[in-house]
Amino acid sequence: xxxxxxxxxxxxxxxxxxPTPEQIQELMTVWGEWMQGAASHGAEFHGGDGxxxxxxxxxxxxxxxxxxxxESKEVVGGYNVLEAESYEVAxxxxxxxxxxxxxxxVEIRELAGLG
Amino acid sequence: xxxxxxMQTDDSTQLVDHFCRHEFARLIAALARKFGVRHMELVExxxxxxxxxxxxxxxxxxxxxxxxxxxxxxxxxxxxxxxRRDLRWNSVASAGSVEDPSFQIEHPPYCEDEITDSxxxxxxxxxxxxxxxxxxxxxxxxxxxxxxxEEIARALxxxxxxxxxxxxxxxxxxxxxxxxxxxxxxxxxxxxxxxVQAVAYLLFNEGYSSTNDDRLIREELCEEAVxxxxxxxxxxxxxxxxxxxxxxxxxxxxSRLETRLDESGRMLQLADQDRSLWxxxxxxxxxxxxxxxxxxxxxxxxxxxxxxxxxxxxKSADDTxxxxxxxxxDLLLKFDDSPVVQLNRAIAIAEYSGxxxxxxxxxxxxxxxxxxxxxxxxxxxxxxxxxxxxSEARRYYERALSLTSSxxxxxxxxxxxxxxxxxxxxxxxxxx
Numbered sequence: 001x002x003x004x005x006x007x008x009x010x011x012x013x014x015x016x017x018x019p020t021p022e023q024i025q026e027l028m029t030v031w032g033e034w035m036q037g038a039a040s041h042g043a044e045f046h047g048g049d050g051x052x053x054x055x056x057x058x059x060x061x062x063x064x065x066x067x068x069x070x071e072s073k074e075v076v077g078g079y080n081v082l083e084a085e086s087y088e089v090a091x092x093x094x095x096x097x098x099x100x101x102x103x104x105x106v107e108i109r110e111l112a113g114l115g
Numbered sequence: 116x117x118x119x120x121x122m123q124t125d126d127s128t129q130l131v132d133h134f135c136r137h138e139f140a141r142l143i144a145a146l147a148r149k150f151g152v153r154h155m156e157l158v159e160x161x162x163x164x165x166x167x168x169x170x171x172x173x174x175x176x177x178x179x180x181x182x183x184x185x186x187x188x189x190x191x192x193x194x195x196x197x198x199r200r201d202l203r204w205n206s207v208a209s210a211g212s213v214e215d216p217s218f219q220i221e222h223p224p225y226c227e228d229e230i231t232d233s234x235x236x237x238x239x240x241x242x243x244x245x246x247x248x249x250x251x252x253x254x255x256x257x258x259x260x261x262x263x264x265e266e267i268a269r270a271l272x273x274x275x276x277x278x279x280x281x282x283x284x285x286x287x288x289x290x291x292x293x294x295x296x297x298x299x300x301x302x303x304x305x306x307x308x309x310x311v312q313a314v315a316y317l318l319f320n321e322g323y324s325s326t327n328d329d330r331l332i333r334e335e336l337c338e339e340a341v342x343x344x345x346x347x348x349x350x351x352x353x354x355x356x357x358x359x360x361x362x363x364x365x366x367x368x369x370s371r372l373e374t375r376l377d378e379s380g381r382m383l384q385l386a387d388q389d390r391s392l393w394x395x396x397x398x399x400x401x402x403x404x405x406x407x408x409x410x411x412x413x414x415x416x417x418x419x420x421x422x423x424x425x426x427x428x429x430k431s432a433d434d435t436x437x438x439x440x441x442x443x444x445d446l447l448l449k450f451d452d453s454p455v456v457q458l459n460r461a462i463a464i465a466e467y468s469g470x471x472x473x474x475x476x477x478x479x480x481x482x483x484x485x486x487x488x489x490x491x492x493x494x495x496x497x498x499x500x501x502x503x504x505x506s507e508a509r510r511y512y513e514r515a516l517s518l519t520s521s522x523x524x525x526x527x528x529x530x531x532x533x534x535x536x537x538x539x540x541x542x543x544x545x546x547x
Contacts, residue, residue, distance in 0.1 A: 020262070020264075021136040021166060021263070024135050024166050025134060025135040025136070029129070031174030078171060079175070
């Protein structure tokens, strides 16, 4: 088994949307079902969290600036760690990720450490 | 019922139905009470912010073991941060340096009973003479039920812009009244209770009436109304025969909600509904509440609950005690002599004393049906049909069809017209 980090990105528009409580619950349900679905691939999500908007950037001169600081229109919204057999499995799971339905994307990176 | 609703399910990956909507409303009430209704916008922003944070975190990290207190803490902190910033700004502006000591309060605990109390206070805050009734209903849906503007628009069949306008007006009134929910006395509660009951009743009717074609939102409105009525009927400040009768009436009607439409979404008449599908547990619950409603003066809620209970407890359409229902409608007229009540009475009379007597009652009220004439003509069509006057029935039904814009009602009327074309049916004995 290997560990993969899933990094979720959304467009700024999606990030700044204000859904109604009912829509929030729907979104949570959709995500919950997707994460449960990893089990059918013999994989499992461990830890992760969402990220608050904004942030700080410290450069090599020690200058601190406020986010958003990336040129790209996309914002990292959160991350998870998935334990799965292979990249193929991780990709298969990511293809159903709810973030894609909102026009966002998932980056998958294998963790370098062992176990 | 209340316990189950507010608790999380055993499965920690799932929230109970409408958890967010209800928790949203509960937090608004709790924080409005802490910070004052004059800070309503701040409170709404804070609660909204807490939910956005939950939306970021929970799907990826998992739902916390106690989602309600989690949201409460976040919302409370957001509101406090905002107030402190305001305060610092104001104190700089006025060259003062002392922070308001009232903002040093300890983090308040998340207390189930206290939140219920807060919600009740909030309901009473929304229902005052100074706010127009239509705004009260919009405000109630927003702050008490956690509906979004778009959902309110769908529920009340008005535009989103109109919803926003009503809400702004209501909140301005609330602010200008300098209303403090904490200062409500027992007398205030007593004085405002009928108005609060009327708003709950209105919510239920918006959901129950067939004019809105959006089935989902209608069922949700009914659920919300039942939830408010339950709160009123159970809480020591507001319980009493009127509140019990109101809840009973809603439960009786709600027990039949699912069977009013067939699989294809077509409206079914009472006689055509499958009574085995009625929610008999809910009917029994309604029966218990009607018993608790018995001591005290009868109100329109009592009478309406009585009528609904006659329908709900009849084994079949043929077993319905139409004599009692006519009696009940006679009594109801004393509280409400609106055309719709009169129309329903005429239909009951036709069942009990025959179509000729029904016609008499129906003709007597025709002039009262200017704006909702399709209801009258639909009833007239039904009466003509029962008398076997098929072409007359067709004329009435077609007239009604041309007068209503509700798709649900149109489908129903078209089905009635189609029935006229079915030769194997003996029109003198319409299908039960």
